[in-house]
Amino acid sequence: MGTDHGTDLKPLRPEEFDRWWDHLYRAFGGSGSTEERELDRTVTEFDRSLAAWDGDTLVGTSGAFGFRMSVPGGAAVPTAGVTMVSVSATHRRRGVLTSMMRRLLDDARAKGEPLAALYASEPAIYGRFGFGTATFQIGAEIDTGRVALDLPAGTDEVRVRYAAPADVLAECEAVYEALVPGRPGMLARQPGWERAALLDPESERDGASALQCVVAERDGRTAGYARFRTKMGWGPGGHDGTVTLEDLGALDPVTEAALWRFLFGIDLMTTLKVRGRPVDDAWQHQVSDIRRCLIRPRDAGHLRPVEVGAALSARTYMTPVDVVFEVEDAFCPWNEGRWRLAGDAKGASCERTADPADLSLSVRELGAAYLGGVTLLSLAAAGRVRELRPGALTEASVAFGSPLAPWLSHGF
Template sequence: MPSSRAPDGSRYSLRTASDRDWRDLTRTIELSYGGHPDPAEVHQVNKDLFEPERSLATYHRDKICATALVYSLNMTIPGGIQPIAGIGYVSVDPTHRRRGLMSEMMANILHGLHHSGTEPVAALQPSESAIYSRLGFGAANQVVRLEIPRKPHAFSLLPRGEDLPATIIDPQTCLDEIRDVYQANVPQRAGMLHYDKRWAAKAVLDPPTARNGAAPLQCLTVSEAGAPAGYALFTTRPQDDSPDPPLAVLVRELFATSPKAYAQLWRTLLDLDLSTTVIAHTRPLDDTLLVLLDDPRSAVPTVRDQLHVRLIDVDRALALRTYSAEVDVVIETTDRLCEWNVGRWRIQGGPEGASCTRTTSAPDLVMSVRELGSAYLGGISLTQLARAGRIEEMRTGALDAACRAFRTDPLPFCSLMF
């Protein structure tokens, strides 16, 4: 693997990680993310997910100073669930920043994925959204944080029928039920990740030292026809230091298998005793809650980006997904890091499948690989990107046709951090 020189003349070396590197890797990760050590429970779950043969560490004088972990994930893309490379815990020791270490690691990962012929798509969830665009990652979806005042009768229009059986229990005692409901939702939205037991454990992590004054994590469940129909992972936290402080209800995750179960979960959370506010930290931009509420203006939104997608191999990635409408378009792409993606590509396909082949035909659209990453899951409009000056239309009508084909409904969403 390549190496570079530090300012003092010594060399950095980039290597594949190993199991014995875990302690040094976590030290560097914690240092780069503010210096707060993770609780032992978090360390164990992250270690269980660690894939050393796919991850990288940069060394300086035999000490790890930068990291990049790669996970083998299965994500819903338009048309089905497919393997993708998840990139996480990209970190650089503060005393070694601004030396190109992160860029070198990321380029190595991208080239390695291409030469191995494994996943044609990579994704990450950056803590700082502006960093990865220069590496060809495009912001592929948006999520919303909702802050809603408590309201006992927030919905007047509800699915008909009697209330479903509900209970509040410890999430650790109902992991199978949680996973069943979650898995039923995975195929419905691009961006959703398939759970296995290791990722399920991460979803319900609740170390006491990381609660910041909140109560232990709880799980509200509802059942329908004798089977699990929905769950919400939530906690409560005092909003001030008074003797009897009002509570904020903090919703980590909520999924259901029917409209009735979904509505009942939210109605219960919006009517918990002693609470004044419900805060849903990460919800889809087109969350059904926003049309259930009689007063949608009461839900104060904060919108941000979430998944950033990078096409490793343009042809394989674009042929992997389906398209919402029939499309036949030639796209000319540029790619600063992955020269094999540079050129013109003809996409032909529709709802049943697609092909993508190299061509010498005149281009209909011109863009960088970053824009393709943004549009890949169907959550960001090609038309919006063109209006921002990031796509050039060479044939009239090509942009509208491609935009219809790439877009998806519902919008992409990922509930799990990786």
């Protein structure tokens, strides 16, 4: 298959992987580690990975993973995880990216995946392919010398112990797996992906320790874990170390609180750096001084329905809803037209209809609102959704909500 400017787009062959991977990491300004290369080699789905060639020169890479994403209501929906996208600086604006996205989304449709998701290195790129920003995350830099925690009763009953990360990987993965259905946006791990949590190249530690891990136990079972690094520092006033949290999961609020207390109290550390956490993380309501936590939000998962009817039918809705959407989707025209969504907390259906439209929007807005983290009301205020029947906007916006903020925690 060729692009509009003569570049050939071909499936990636295993013997081309190293060249393909080197091209990708050059495009992202680094070389990557041996550990990352080998993990990527293991999890890469070669039949869904693409290489763009200009003669014998590799000029573009892309691929997709076959994931299952939790959506409101707890269903695990087949999702194409678009990834590994790069185009040589020498071949920009020649249709390479468009051709790769065309192939990837056509393939997702053929495989019966109603959704496609990605992390965007440059968010401005992917809106034209129908992706909307559906999940957000927060980072923080907490002054643990001045910020205290007010924790729930029972925290003292949780046992927290150190463990080698590899030794307790299965226990930690069991915790993660149990959390997936309860929060929209989380991805069920595919085989091999659990190893990503153990990646620990020394070249990327920036002087910090090797990866450390603690597990939290209640009633004799693992109920949570935290993976982190420490970096010693000394200033004029004495110790000035930093803890960097890599990952934390807990099955209940008390266990989660015990893990945060541990992180706040590590000896010789005065700063806790947090990244990639849900925007509704409970610790924000337990700290004594939120201003000294320096919270920073940012976009995370970008989402688009590949099949509008199947995607909207796959989730449940917080309140009863019966609306007709007029959908625009220039890149995947099979989605264009009117769709009647009828659903509630028990289930939903979304079928084509000739009835008059109640709301008009593009597939990008449907993607942004799909997991419940972005409201249709806010998109309408931005001029992205148009109400055609009075009352339909509020009805749909409330129904699309989620009790927990969506969170795409699984990198890919």
